[in-house]
Amino acid sequence: MNALCRSGSHHLDFLCVQALRHSVLHNEETNVTARLSNIRTVTALITPFAGDDLNRSALATLVDCQVRAGIDAVIVCDVTGEGYALSDYERDTVLSTCLERAEGRLAVLAATSTYGTGRSIALSERAQQLGADGLLVTVPYYSKPTKAGVASHFRNIAEATHLPIIIDDDPQRTVIEGGAALLSALSDVHNVVGVRHGAGRLAAFARLDPVLRRRYHHYCADEVDLPAFLACGAHGMMSSYGNLFPFRLAAVGRGFAGAAGQFRREMAALLEATGGQWDAAVIKAACAIxxxxxxxxxxxxxxxxxxxxxAVRRVLVSLEAAAGELASQTVA
Structure with missing residues (x-):
């Protein structure tokens, strides 16, 4: 190719530039995908408050707990982290605090999307400036765009950043399903690299075309269906349960025998105690207990x-000892 570049032919110069561009894009795609290839266990972090203010010390301690447990990554400012209730300054503070505390020992992913594309781009660009390792971007909610609009939403965000993007596909929250149609439409966007499948998405994942399964990293966000998701080929798990027992979540990623099944049983017990409610209020109450x-x-x-x-306390009392035993085995 160097010989071609030295020739005087404009046509050959054009071919040379195109070849170089293809090589760069291929390397970028490989690098972006590789950044997530080793991430199997991800905790969606709560945002601790002291009164109505951020509690940076508690947040830093929470990151330390994830590191000690062997969690691969954390997500900040998503629905578990009450990102919808944080100011821009607070979002910056949460992300910066986690990055500073993590010191590269785990990846920090920022949830950056809203139902408006322009605002989502601004949040994504800011997260990149602060040093986020990746982005979690949800299918737009409330605005109810068409399928073409949803795909354009993701394309425009992806063009604004070089960070790897994980699609948050959770129709129970957004009403709109991303699904196979969205994954197919975005298959040529090199930095859209993964999908977080929300509650009730097992059947859709099981039906997914093998080509799309291989194209993306697939993460289960439905704790109750975790064993089945893994059996169907999911790459890993994204869960807020890691705020409570991070060693349990880490054990799933390490493939410990029976860990996924035990994880499912524990989560089912907590959901039964709360009547199916699992949100920041329940998780923070459990952390307080x-x-x-x-x-x-x-x-x-x-x-x-x-x-x-x-009701939550009674369930946790029965789980805490078992989680402690697993932590001891894992550290050993």
């Missing part, structure tokens, strides 16, 4: 009533 952390959430979330808190 286990570790004495603050239960504070921001509206429209409200704290648990005494009856539900007691």
């Amino acid at each position: 286990l570790h004495g952390d603050s239960e504070n959430v921001r509206l429209p979330m409200v704290g648990l009533d005494d009856e539900m808190r007691e």
